[in-house]
Amino acid sequence: MLGGSRSGKSAHAESLVAGRADVVYLATSAPAPGDEEWARRVAEHRARRPAGWATLETTAPSDLLRGGTVLVDSVTTWVAALMDETGVWTDEPGALDRLAGRVDALVNAWAMTPAHVVAVSDEVGLGVVPESRAGRLFRDTLGEVNQRLAGTADEVWFVVAGLPQRLR
Template identity: 40%
Template sequence: MGQKNRIHLVTGGARSGKSVLAEKLVARLGGPAIYIATAEPFDEEMTQRIGLHRDRRGAGWTTIEEPRDLAGALVRSDGQGVRLVDCLTLWLANLEGRADVAALCHVLAAQASPVVLVTNELGLGIVPDNKLARRFRDEHGWMNQAVAEIADEVWMAVSGLPLRLKPQEHDFGRI
C-alpha cells in the first residue's frame, strides 16, 4: 500500500468477472472501501445490474454515485479509503465520449490512497456499422491506453480468471 501499486486497472469483456476481481483487489489492499458508481439507473435493465453488484459487495462499503465528475469524486474521497471506480466505460458514455481523460489521469497520479478502476475491452469484435459506435470505440480505446499507461497494475479478466498485463516479465514491460 502507500506508494506501491497505487493505481490498479481491471479490464475485460462483458460478464468476464471484472467487478469481482476489482473487489478482490480492494480487499487485498485493505482498509475502508469506497465504491464510486458511475452508472445511472436510467432503465430497468441497468437498475437490476446495479442491484446485483451492490448485493454482492455487501455491507462495509461506502457508496458515492458520480456519473460525470469522477475527478472531483476522487479528490473529495482521497485519504478516506480504497476507492473502486465501476466503471470508466459508463463514465465515458455518460459524457458522450468527450471526457477529459488527461485531467482524470492527472488527478489519479496525485492520489494518496489507492484506486482500483474497472473498464471494458470493446474493440475485439467486428467493426460496428454505426459511425457513432466506431467513434465511441476509438475514444474508449484511447482512454484505456491513457489510464493503463499511468496504472501500476493492469489486469484483464477472461472467463472470471485474472490475466496480468502489467507489470510483465518481458522486456516490453519496461518500455
C-alpha cells in the same frame, strides 16, 4: 481491470480491495428510469458490496482525489456519461473539444490521486468495427482512456471467462 462484458472483471476488482477498511465504491452509472434490466444489474452489484463500503455515484473526476481506496466501476460507463454530458452523440459544436478536456481531467485526477485506485473497464476494441460513427467514436475514446490509465497504473489485469490474467 479490463475485460469483456460479463467477464468477471468487477468481481475480481472487488476481491482485490475486499480486505481494505476504507473503500469508496465510485459508481459511474445510476439506474436509468424505466430500464429494469440495468436496474437489476446495479442491484446485483450493490448486493455484492460489503456493508462497510461507502458508495458514491458520480462522474466528477475530482471524486478520485481522496485518500484510502477507490473502486471505480466502471470507466466504460464513465466515458459514455462524459460523451452524453459533452454533447458528442448529437454532434453539438465544440463537443469533441469538451470531451477531450473531460478525458484529460479524468486521466489527470487518476494520476494525481493519493488513493489506491482499482478501476474496471471494458475492452471494446476486440470485436468488429462498429457500424455507426457514434459506436466507433465510443470505441476509440474508451480505448484511448484505457491506454492512458494503464500507462500510469502499477498493475493492469485482463479478465476472460472469469480468469484474471495480470498484464503488468
